[in-house]
Amino acid sequence: MNISEKILAKASNKEEVSPGDTITANIDVAMSHDGTSPPTIKVFEKIADKVWDPEKIVLVFDHVIPANTIGSAEFQQVVREFGKKQKIPNMYIQGEGVCHEVLPDYGHVKPSTVIVGADSHTCTYGAFGAFSTGLGATDLAMVYATGQTWFNVPESLKINVNGTLNENVYSKDVILKIIKELGAYGATYKSLEFHGDTIDNMSVASRLTMTNMAIECGAKNGIMVPNKQTKEYLSQRGITDYTITTASKDAEYEKIYDFDVDDLQPQIACPHNVDNVEDIDKVAGTHIDQAVLGSCTNGRYEDLLQAAEVIEGHKIHEDVELLVFPASRHVYEKAIETGVIQTLLKSNAIICNPGCGPCLGAHMGVMTDDMTCISTTNRNFLGRMGSAKSYVYLSNPAVVAASAIKGEITNPSEI
Ligand SMILES: CC(C)[C@H](C(=O)O)[C@@H](O)C(=O)O
Numbered sequence: 001m002n003i004s005e006k007i008l009a010k011a012s013n014k015e016e017v018s019p020g021d022t023i024t025a026n027i028d029v030a031m032s033h034d035g036t037s038p039p040t041i042k043v044f045e046k047i048a049d050k051v052w053d054p055e056k057i058v059l060v061f062d063h064v065i066p067a068n069t070i071g072s073a074e075f076q077q078v079v080r081e082f083g084k085k086q087k088i089p090n091m092y093i094q095g096e097g098v099c100h101e102v103l104p105d106y107g108h109v110k111p112s113t114v115i116v117g118a119d120s121h122t123c124t125y126g127a128f129g130a131f132s133t134g135l136g137a138t139d140l141a142m143v144y145a146t147g148q149t150w151f152n153v154p155e156s157l158k159i160n161v162n163g164t165l166n167e168n169v170y171s172k173d174v175i176l177k178i179i180k181e182l183g184a185y186g187a188t189y190k191s192l193e194f195h196g197d198t199i200d201n202m203s204v205a206s207r208l209t210m211t212n213m214a215i216e217c218g219a220k221n222g223i224m225v226p227n228k229q230t231k232e233y234l235s236q237r238g239i240t241d242y243t244i245t246t247a248s249k250d251a252e253y254e255k256i257y258d259f260d261v262d263d264l265q266p267q268i269a270c271p272h273n274v275d276n277v278e279d280i281d282k283v284a285g286t287h288i289d290q291a292v293l294g295s296c297t298n299g300r301y302e303d304l305l306q307a308a309e310v311i312e313g314h315k316i317h318e319d320v321e322l323l324v325f326p327a328s329r330h331v332y333e334k335a336i337e338t339g340v341i342q343t344l345l346k347s348n349a350i351i352c353n354p355g356c357g358p359c360l361g362a363h364m365g366v367m368t369d370d371m372t373c374i375s376t377t378n379r380n381f382l383g384r385m386g387s388a389k390s391y392v393y394l395s396n397p398a399v400v401a402a403s404a405i406k407g408e409i410t411n412p413s414e415i
């Protein structure tokens with residue numbers, strides 16, 4: 001069996017599972033946020049009185065915090081009341097940050113566990129060797145009631161990534177290249193199992209950027225064997241008691257892909273699909289009005305630092321707004337302590353509170369017709385950040401910084 005099959009077999013008390021099997025799995029951690037908790041709670045209250053295990057549920061406010069409408073404030077009240085009534089101890093509802101940064105950072109993610117969340121980017125935790133995936137609110141309500149859910153065991157694609165990344169090229173560029181190759185629907189309901197020396201050498205933040213975007217080619221999950229940096233991250237959070245799942249030598253994959261990233265240059269996903277990816281040379285010079293640095297994809301300290309290193313000593317172009325939203329309060333604190341925030345502020349960036357911010361066009365940085373944004377987030381769908389006549393380009397943090405300075409899509413090597 002490969003990694004996902006082994007984890008799913010264990011979670012469903014089976015010796016072996018194969019792609020296509022329908023199983024019932026025990027869930028280790030279940031999560032919902034301010035956007036998806038209210039519909040989950042509504043269904044839950046029709047089927048049960050008490051959650052299966054309050055300790056295993058995590059509730060986060062991140063999508064629209066602070067509330068911007070009476071409706072979103074009402075949504076938050078529903079979640080607060082539910083959390084109190086069900087005595088859920090893990091409530092991150094005071095601006096701790098985006099759920100996909102908060103869960104690992106606060107020690108809720110362990111290798112070889114099964115984690116579900118009512119958010120499509122729940123696949124992020126695969127960077128820690130967990131099987132994690134997004135569920136709809138109705139399915140999650142069943143998990144809150146019973147601690148179990150069903151899966152069809154996915155087919156797996158083995159993604160080998162080897163080589164050393166050039167300057168100004170990061171894991172965001174690698175995952176955009178992979179999505180371009182596979183296509184936006186190329187891995188629908190399949191598991192992406194990442195291997196290779198590039199992945200083994202990556203920081204935790206870089207690995208999280210990659211598993212975070214597995215859903216952008218339709219994948220059920222993305223998964224990696226924990227490396228040295230991942231084990232250190234876990235032990236810093238007091239997590240030492242876990243098992244590491246590796247694939248058997250004769251594990252089966254539907255297909256194997258090999259990526260050599262030695263010559264990769266920064267990649268840009270152009271409007272309006274994440275697989276519409278070009279080398280930066282092809283789109284350099286495109287005018288931008290807004291630049292966004294943050295999100296569950298690229299809002300970690302390392303990302304802010306990369307941007308600050310490009311920006312140091314420069315001002316943002318007078319026609320551009322650069323919006324920075326750290327992925328979490330911890331990231332924000334570290335960026336203050338190390339001067340990264342000061343560098344960004346001095347360049348005239350707008351620093352927003354930790355959370356999803358402008359990523360999904362619900363809250364801040366909403367764009368009107370004909371506006372163009374370059375962003376470190378993970379989606380550039382039509383209307384994602386506002387008007388259906390606005391445009392979103394996706395890139396790594398250094399490219400966002402360089403573009404904010406020049407007012408057009410720019411390779412950081414030109415700054
Ligand atoms: C609002 C939420 C359900 C949604 C998701 O599931 O991904 C959001 O986080 C997104 O990134 O589009």
Ligand code: SF4
Pocket residue numbers: 063098100119121295296297355356359360377378
């Ligand atoms: S930061 Fe963006 S992609 Fe991530 S959970 Fe929030 S809205 Fe979704």
